[in-house]
Amino acid sequence: MALTRVIAEHPLSKYLVNERLPHAWCPGCGLGITLGAILRAVDRKVREGKIDIKKLVLVSGIGCSARASFYVRFDSAHTIHGRAIPFATGAKLANPSLEVIVFGGDGDIAGIGGNHLIHAARRNMDLLVFMVSNLVYAMTGGQVAPTTPTGLFTTTTPYGNPERPINVVKLVASQNPNYVARASATHPALIEQYTYRALGMEGFRFIEVISMCPEVFGRHIGYNDPVSLYKAIKSKTRVKARPSLDEADYDWNHGWVLGEFIIKNNPGYLRTTGRWRA
Numbered sequence: 372m373a374l375t376r377v378i379a380e381h382p383l384s385k386y387l388v389n390e391r392l393p394h395a396w397c398p399g400c401g402l403g404i405t406l407g408a409i410l411r412a413v414d415r416k417v418r419e420g421k422i423d424i425k426k427l428v429l430v431s432g433i434g435c436s437a438r439a440s441f442y443v444r445f446d447s448a449h450t451i452h453g454r455a456i457p458f459a460t461g462a463k464l465a466n467p468s469l470e471v472i473v474f475g476g477d478g479d480i481a482g483i484g485g486n487h488l489i490h491a492a493r494r495n496m497d498l499l500v501f502m503v504s505n506l507v508y509a510m511t512g513g514q515v516a517p518t519t520p521t522g523l524f525t526t527t528t529p530y531g532n533p534e535r536p537i538n539v540v541k542l543v544a545s546q547n548p549n550y551v552a553r554a555s556a557t558h559p560a561l562i563e564q565y566t567y568r569a570l571g572m573e574g575f576r577f578i579e580v581i582s583m584c585p586e587v588f589g590r591h592i593g594y595n596d597p598v599s600l601y602k603a604i605k606s607k608t609r610v611k612a613r614p615s616l617d618e619a620d621y622d623w624n625h626g627w628v629l630g631e632f633i634i635k636n637n638p639g640y641l642r643t644t645g646r647w648r649a
């Protein structure tokens with residue numbers, strides 16, 4: 372009897388450079404979950420004819436998060452640490468018909484790249500920025516990041532982080548952009564939902580994704596396996612439909628409110644400067 376071998380194709384394969392898989396992210400890392408959710412939102416937009424995949428560009432800087440640009444099968448650029456936003460701004464200005472996404476870590480986007488983040492938000496620049504907050508500089512070994520909650524142990528804060536973290540949601544919101552949301556890799560459906568809304572909107576759109584780094588974050592604070600860190604972060608997140616900005620404050624004990632903090636429809640930078648093209 373002839374045997375037929377059936378190989379099922381993953382629904383997102385068409386958006387991934389399959390030759391590069393398996394990816395380099397550690398087991399239990401939130402990055403694959405996050406990218407998968409984003410690609411599901413992209414897929415819905417493509418199937419609805421609202422996005423042309425040939426016009427989608429993903430730009431990243433450097434870090435574990437930034438490796439996403441290696442894996443997507445559409446135009447992408449792996450740029451310099453902290454400089455993904457200016458690179459993406461250049462791409463959008465050069466070709467206003469592109470939909471440009473930035474994907475980076477909290478060190479990349481809010482640390483070394485923090486100044487670019489503020490000014491892109493201030494300009495309501497037509498970009499969608501994802502900041503994956505795993506709460507440390509993961510690629511370089513788990514050093515303290517600007518988002519690390521006070522008191523936590525990292526490789527550079529062996530007595531506990533003495534600093535207060537930046538609340539990046541509030542910081543970006545203060546610049547009056549069109550969209551600000553916070554999701555978590557423990558809630559991939561939210562990442563997909565917020566991405567779906569933000570894709571194709573005008574102006575500056577910012578989505579923070581709280582994420583699990585079991586390898587160099589969790590193990591320094593007593594979570595010795597990916598599941599226990601996942602459960603801890605999940606237990607620290609609460610979803611609200613339209614939270615106020617005051618509810619964006621976080622610390623390790625009280626955790627994070629997830630939700631859409633800002634949704635506006637103001638003209639983006641390109642329309643304001645007479646260069647908008649759908």
Ligand SMILES: Cc1ncc(C[n+]2csc(CCOP(=O)(O)OP(=O)(O)O)c2C)c(N)n1
Pocket residue numbers: 433434435436437452475476477478479480505507508509510511516
């Ligand atoms: C200009 C410059 N400074 C420092 C580095 C070293 N470096 C590489 S990745 C990284 C931090 C990565 O942390 P983050 O951006 O939060 O991403 P993650 O690895 O956590 O996803 C640093 C400091 C670099 N590559 N370039």
Ligand code: SF4
Pocket residue numbers: 395396397399400401402435436505509510583584585586587588
């Ligand atoms: S070091 Fe952390 S952020 Fe980097 S791939 Fe591993 S789990 Fe993910």
